[in-house]
Amino acid sequence: MPQTVLQASAQSAAQSQPFVHRSVLAREAPQEVLTRTDGIYVDATFGRGGHTRTLLSLLGQGARVFAFDRDEEAVAAAQAISDSRFEIIHAPFSHMVSELAQRGVTAVDGILMDIGVSSPQIDDASRGFSFRLDGPLDMRMDAASGISAAQWLASASEGDIERVLRVYGEERHARQIARAICARRTTQPFARTADLADFIARTIGRSHKDAGQHPATRTFQAIRIEINGELDELKSALKQAAGLLRPAGKLVVISFHSLEDRIVKRFFEEGAHPERLIDARIALRTQDLPEPFWQDVRRIKPTKEECEENPRSRSAVMRSAVRTARKWMQAEGGAK
Ligand SMILES: C[S@@+](CC[C@H](N)C(=O)[O-])C[C@H]1O[C@@H](n2cnc3c(N)ncnc32)[C@H](O)[C@@H]1O
Incomplete structure (x- = not known):
């Protein structure tokens, strides 16, 4: 797996190709993840950078944004962003902790994940994702x-x-x-x-x-x-994101089908209500109950207007939560 390696061929391919990606919840998602304007943020799914650009526009000079994408064309497209606060990382988001550690980052203030495929991936027949366009049967991000x-x-x-x-x-x-x-x-x-x-x-x-x-x-x-091992990638990234967030930091995840959304929903619910995981027959005093790891869990859907303008947004569900002060245990995070 090449890491942060930019290949000139992919760059010129991305520059010459006409495919565009229209970000879903384009303003809402960056606003949702923002907790402080001088913080460190992760955009785990750069795509064509719609969310990253808006986030950068909301942040101050002292902030940093690390973006991930496993797709070389997305990484090449990120070269268009010339901003000293920004760095693109060519790696799957399941490598989030190790890639950030290599850059001296062990804690962040917000993580945004807009999972699934981008429009350029679907619309480019040569990527082999679409059943509507003829191309080689590839489908690798x-x-x-x-x-x-x-x-x-x-x-x-x-x-x-x-x-x-x-x-x-x-x-x-x-x-x-x-x-x-x-x-x-x-x-x-x-x-x-x-x-x-x-x-x-x-x-x-x-x-x-x-x-x-x-x-x-x-x-x-x-x-x-x-x-693409998509569900394992998601489960791994959710746990890593929880471990990276500072108290009061936010995790925001947009998913596009029920299999993914179920995993995200359950991950937040179990962290927000750890007492529900305890056998009801075990009598515990209130002060002995496990404390929540997540608070302010929210579910946001695109507006009717957005769904009309961008049909791809119809199936989107954005879920977010704020990390509490409780320590993250490596063994937890029940996104099975
Ligand atoms: C829906 S698009 C993101 C669009 C982006 N938020 C924007 O505003 O342009 C999803 C992107 O995530 C990338 N992606 C999906 N799964 C990934 C993974 N496990 N690791 C890294 N990138 C991934 C895809 O290659 C794709 O470019």
């Missing part, structure tokens, strides 16, 4: 790391494919699709997004239940989550 969707589909067992589609795609035809994929790949491996999308449509047909949704939507989501 960091194109230089891990295996592509095509390699995974060629090598995963039928049981694994079924599990991934069922769990990460909540696809009720998981078994049927997995079986069909494994039968077909023996003679003709999957290499292109359009081929896979058409194959799934032919395999399961259009459902009345999911009217308006392409039959391959859930399969593509599931494979993308698997290829």
